[in-house]
Amino acid sequence: MKYIKKLVFPCLALILVLSSCKDEEDKKSYLTFDVYSPELDVTKTIWLYLPADYQTTEKEYPVVYFQDAQWVFEKPEGYTQEMHVDENLRALEKEGFEGVIVVGIQSNEETRADEFSLYANSSLRAGGKGQQYLDFMVHTLKPNIDSLYRTKKDRSNTAIMGASLGGLAAFYGLTQYPEVFGKAALFSAALHFNSDSVLSKASHKLVMEDARVFGVVGKNELNSEVNFPADNEALFKALTKYIPSENVNFTIHEDGEHKIWFWEREFPSAVLFLF
Template sequence: MILYKLVAVAVLGLATSVVGQRALAQTTLHLTSLPVTTPAGSVIYVAGSFNNWQPAAPGYALARQPDGSYQLTLGAEITGPQEFKFTRGSWETGEAAAGFQPLANRQANLGPGPAILTYQVASWQDQRPGAVVASPKAHTLAANVRVLTDSFQLPQLPGRVRRVWLYLPPGYSQAGRQRYPVLYLQDGQNVFDDATAYAGEWGVDETLNQLRASGQDPTGCIVVAVDNGGDHRLDEYSPWVNAEYKKGGEGDQYTNFLTLSLKPYIDAHYRTQPDAAHTAIAGSSMGGLIALYAGLKYPQVFGRIGVFSPAIWFAKDSILSYERRRPAPR
């Protein structure tokens, strides 16, 4: 059994208010002041519910203005209740309240009309007296894991590419003609490497290697892990749009990518057992939701499904209705 290490973080937010409007924009975040100790040349980012809480997400850096303020206009699709914080590119260098006290998530309910939300950053966490800035996390992936490519194209979602990780079981290169079952995992950033994981890696490679070494898994398996799409994670991991978050709706394209593009490539280039009985798909949270959907949609491809703490809430009525309409596998 693959062991996951999942960490959930719950925080409260601080309400903000709309203080202006902009004729041609939807919502603009405007930082009017930063601590005087902010290092010169710092890039200021916003991380929140609209970009999977990535502290240095491309496209979410605020632009410095001639008056020394910073601002970013969010995409028109970002509406409704949102939570966020400002960072200098990492959570270690995220914002803090006055006196370097912990700061709850900022909150705003973004309406359909143009608006400017104005904020100030009181302090930075890493500048707290006695604070130690964490060193970059060390890579922890096992020797039999590698990045297959960092730019696998998703033809079903034109213009998007994805990093794909590959785990080959110990002894694969010496096994001659032996073929292996395959497990496809979502949120690939979290699967093998602590340096890329959101809240600690899942330890899939170490666990499988230990099972093999102890004789509990004499044959082994291939693992293919696909990074999530960052800003597009919620969109790609649900076929249905969530009315509150206004995200989702690209799950069909994403599962088609897995089934019609990625799996054929893996089967053509590695010694797989390509039938459904030896092909599994799994994921956690939103990744669990899309793994469940993929298994229901393509039972002739994915004969086994691993669903861990699935985000059923995101598409509850839709996924349950879909499941009831699917014929039971034979």
């Protein structure tokens, strides 16, 4: 059973969704609202997670910008899995984690390949709107979030995360806006979509040397056309040539698959490493 309460803020109409469960302390808690993007000329649905102690303290929190929000907090229609990010964070908070605000940007299956890639992929006939997408996050979304919530605004407290093509977008966040995003988590990043530019940007040190980068991929995430382990390993080898080893965490897991359950399992490790 779900309870919906409408809240009105100066800039955004918000919906607070609380999903009941057996343990009252484990209720899911997140906001959803729409933001118009002049950069992309579309309206984006945003999912916002606030730490459990947000309403009872005056603390400021780091912020994570997460791609594909439709399966980050809930299981959308047509999916069999979700990442359970809100439940995972609640569990970490109970163990002493200070907490982060998570800003999830819902994607559209028809346009996500365009928005998550910086350059067009001629063979796949898609891509090339990644700069506009990142511009939306930096120039429209982040200022709204920073004005409405108690956020730590500096780059050392601002991370970008994503899985598959969302992981590609997360990498580009580090290169296109290094002054904004100081941390990133790449879950089975689909680097092959713009492979040449990814390695070129990494090799030319367009990721800042003090960035913290988490990466994870499954050993068997490959087929005749795409080799996720090899692509991700090549990227992280390039990064570790100039970024201190303590700032980079990359793992190829034997049992990892290109599926949400795998990214859900690795999410807590990513958060704890970055923050």
